[in-house]
Amino acid sequence: AQRVTQPEKLLSVFKGAPVELKCNYSYSGSPELFWYVQYSRQRLQLLLRHISRESIKGFTADLNKGETSFHLKKPFAQEEDSAMYYCALRTDSWGKLQFGAGTQVVVTP
Amino acid sequence: GAGVSQTPSNKVTEKGKYVELRCDPISGHTALYWYRQSLGQGPEFLIYFQGTGAADDSGLPNDRFFAVRPEGSVSTLKIQRTERGDSAVYLCASSLRPDYEQYFGPGTRLTVT
Numbered sequence: 001a002q003r004v005t006q007p008e009k010l011l012s013v014f015k016g017a018p019v020e021l022k023c024n025y026s027y028s029g030s031p032e033l034f035w036y037v038q039y040s041r042q043r044l045q046l047l048l049r050h051i052s053r054e055s056i057k058g059f060t061a062d063l064n065k066g067e068t069s070f071h072l073k074k075p076f077a078q079e080e081d082s083a084m085y086y087c088a089l090r091t092d093s094w095g096k097l098q099f100g101a102g103t104q105v106v107v108t109p
Numbered sequence: 110g111a112g113v114s115q116t117p118s119n120k121v122t123e124k125g126k127y128v129e130l131r132c133d134p135i136s137g138h139t140a141l142y143w144y145r146q147s148l149g150q151g152p153e154f155l156i157y158f159q160g161t162g163a164a165d166d167s168g169l170p171n172d173r174f175f176a177v178r179p180e181g182s183v184s185t186l187k188i189q190r191t192e193r194g195d196s197a198v199y200l201c202a203s204s205l206r207p208d209y210e211q212y213f214g215p216g217t218r219l220t221v222t
Contacts, residue, residue: 004151006151043112043113043213043214043215043216044152044200044213045212045213046210046211049210086151086152088151093207093208094157094159094164094165094207095140095142095157095204095207095208095209095211096142096154096157096165096168097142097144097152097154097211098154099144099151099152099153100151101149101150101151102150102151
């Protein structure tokens, strides 16, 4: 069965420190991976997707099929990065997403 | 332009009652998704519409849950004989096409007492 695992429920980092959010998935085919973010009192929104290979708000994520991982990284965390982050997997053409449980990131000054 | 909207934002109902949750997608978006998010969990897929038809309803937990999208725009999620375990935030998302970015609504928080 397909599964998305985010092992950290809470990640607390200092401003300016690097941050890495872990995401592992289980799927035998060719996955499409996403990171979604939800800022306080805002709706869920797409942060980045692996096929676009771009950096958004300083965040990057690389799909590692060998380790079945899609970790999200930022070299220097900012206070405005404090939010809930969800890793998501898409395995079919309908577009339905399977989400991990999420990681709460708190960036302290 | 306007994003995805959902009404009501909050709904409190008694166990056993019937509820309807509404989703207004972004104009022109043919794909519409419903997800359910329980406390401490990520969103969980319920049903997907392409146009007016439900292309995938594999996520609906049981036959108490039903959704429609009669004109290919607004969708209604209907829950019969609500149970306390149905309490969650119900999210709607739409996209221009199934493989395009999904835009989420603010959700409806359902509480069954």
